[in-house]
Amino acid sequence: MHSLSSSSASLSSVPSHHPRHPPSVPLPTLRFCGLRPEALFPRPLSLYSSCSSPARRSARRLRSTVLVSASAGNGPPSKFDYDLVIIGAGVGGHGAALHAVEKGLKTAIIEGDVVGGTCVNRGCVPSKALLAVSGRMRELQSDHHLKSLGLQVAAAGYDRQGVADHANNLASKIRSNLTNSMKALGVDILTGVGTILGPQKVKYGKDNIITAKNIIIATGSVPFVPKGIEVDGKTVITSDHALKLEFVPDWIAIVGSGYIGLEFSDVYTALGSEVTFVEALDQLMPGFDPEIGKLAQRVLINPRNIDYHTGVFASKITPARDGKPVMIELIDAKTKEPKDTLEVDAALIATGRAPFTNGLGLENINVVTQRGFVPVDERMRVIDADGKLVPHVYCIGDANGKMMLAHAASAQGISVVEQVTGKDHILNHLSIPAACFTHPEISMVGLTEPQAKEKADKDGFTISVAKTSFKANTKALAENEGEGLAKMIYRPDNGEILGVHIFGLHAADLIHEASNAIALGTKIQDIKFAVHAHPTLSEVLDELFKSAKVNSPVSSPVSEPVGV
Ligand SMILES: Cc1cc2nc3c(=O)[nH]c(=O)nc-3n(C[C@H](O)[C@H](O)[C@H](O)COP(=O)(O)OP(=O)(O)OC[C@H]3O[C@@H](n4cnc5c(N)ncnc54)[C@H](O)[C@@H]3O)c2cc1C
Ligand SMILES: NC(=O)c1ccc[n+]([C@@H]2O[C@H](COP(=O)([O-])OP(=O)(O)OC[C@H]3O[C@@H](n4cnc5c(N)ncnc54)[C@H](O)[C@@H]3O)[C@@H](O)[C@H]2O)c1
DSSP states (O other): OEETTSOOOOGGGOOOOOOSSOOOOOOOOBOOOOSOGGGTSOOOOGGGOGGGSHHHHHHHHHHHHHHHHOSSTTSSOOSSSEEEEEEOOSHHHHHHHHHHHHTTOOEEEEESSOTTHIIIIISHHHHHHHHHHHHHHHHHHOHHHHHHTTOOOOOOEEOHHHHHHHHHHHHHHHHHHHHHHHHHHTOEEEESOEEEEETTEEEETTTEEEEEEEEEEOOOEEEOOOTTBOOOSSSEEOHHHHTTOOOOOSEEEEEOOSHHHHHHHHHHHHTTOEEEEEESSSSSSTTSOHHHHHHHIIIIITTSSEEEEESEEEEEEEOOBTTBOEEEEEEETTTOOEEEEEEESEEEEOSOEEEOOTTSOGGGGTOOOBTTBOOBOTTOEEEOTTSOEEEEEEEOGGGGTSOOOHHHHHHHHHHHHHHHTTOOOOOOGGGOOEEEOSSSEEEEEEOOHHHHHHHHHHHTOOOEEEEEEGGGOHHHHHTTOOOOEEEEEEOTTTOOEEEEEEEETTHHHHHHHHHHHHHHTOOHHHHTTSOOOTTOTTHHHHHHHHHOOOOSOOSSOOOOOOOO
């Protein structure tokens, strides 16, 4: 058991990181086309739990038809091995595969490493397991919070290996749910690195060649490490290493204060580390709405064991060796003049992610990446070096760089499947929510206030801003969690929601009422009449909609006198 003041495990015991893509082993194809696959596989959970829904059951029925006709939908038998081949079995590929079988497509997914990709194995899933621990540690450590609820708890402590196991076990569980959900629906999981050989032809593993009517590239991303930074996987690490929680340093520098930096600062400080942020831009959390960023800094940074350097680049980082600590050389981000040198126990490099397209064979379809990303249009259709669309090839998820989020990757995959099955579909990225799972959480959808102002100036309309505080919400106060703000940027002339930003308890769950409203084109003058249960946190959004001043009438009857 580690108490917070106890020393961390010895650094020398930390094993080095495994290569991302081990040489492909010609494993047998995992194929499952039996009649009742659900009898053999446990019901998948959570994000990947749709296997036994009515829609999925009908997909399974459809699948048996497809095996006979070997073609999409009701068309003639296909001359291709598959209607759809997806390269990369991360969440993007998984989302596309499930939707494809539901639409009756004969589908294969090729994976060169482990099913689940970044999100399941090295991203969302294990990081949220660590954040679940940090949230509880924070509560147990907060005397003030506990006293105000009338609670008394002895000193909190943790077992580092136990915490690490929780993250690892969760990743394994979700990985197997994800694999089983695809197998149960009859998606062929092909093992090996996938390479596009030419139009509608893909190789996987050593020399297995298959043809496909359509191909989706879903090869994801890897940590981006700037030049001059030496990652040893022990004292200078990326999120891939940090998620294993092989040690908890006394003092860690986090380079980059975006999503990864911020979430790990929540984890490390809850587990007793001191954190120093190094951020190239002039403010911390530069991607967030500035007002939310300021509040987040007041709550998530200032009162914690965190200091920071902004406007500086980490130009050189040397791992700890020969008894010397990790050395970080800082230069002014604008002048490039040397600024400072930090000596710390460890450094986490959280400076963004780079698309992964190695070995994909893009040259065989005349595609040149842009800053590593696969160029696509608004329908995720791949664009070649001459600016033309490559027929039948799409790219979704982190590899196209449109929005590096798990659910965005999956939504893009679903959108592509809609298109290849004959329904035009363009995904509105401004309706896709995002969340940072700190304590409390930050969530957002649509434009920030400066972005909305810029758009309003360009397009000639005005914007207004509505705000509500968690301090006025009964449920938040009952939980003693009144620190929070919801903010909406909107058009007062027609009630269009342009952006919503929330900082506070369960912000990540609360954002969906706003993101769904944007996706469905619901106007404020209509949604403000929707009824929210009392007392719930969702009343924060209810208040937000009600406080907006819209000069436009209700667009349709909101409640029908049915059954009264
Ligand atoms: C620490 C961390 C926390 C995160 N937390 C969140 C979060 O809370 N919420 C959220 O929405 N997003 C989160 N993300 C981002 C999210 O993980 C990614 O946006 C998402 O995983 C992208 O999915 P993808 O399918 O595009 O790619 P990936 O998940 O990266 O999957 C790509 C797959 O393709 C395989 N592959 C690559 N090349 C080939 C090839 N040639 N042949 C065969 N297979 C290949 C890879 O092995 C991999 O399995 C987080 C990321 C990190 C790093
Ligand atoms: N909860 C979530 O949804 C979640 C969690 C983690 C990661 N992600 C995804 O993963 C991606 C990567 O996350 P991230 O936090 O690494 O990237 P990010 O783009 O969110 O933040 C990177 C930060 O590093 C700074 N930076 C870059 N180079 C630097 C240098 N040399 N010195 C100092 N600062 C530098 C940038 O200014 C920026 O603020 C994100 O795009 C995000 O979408 C999402």
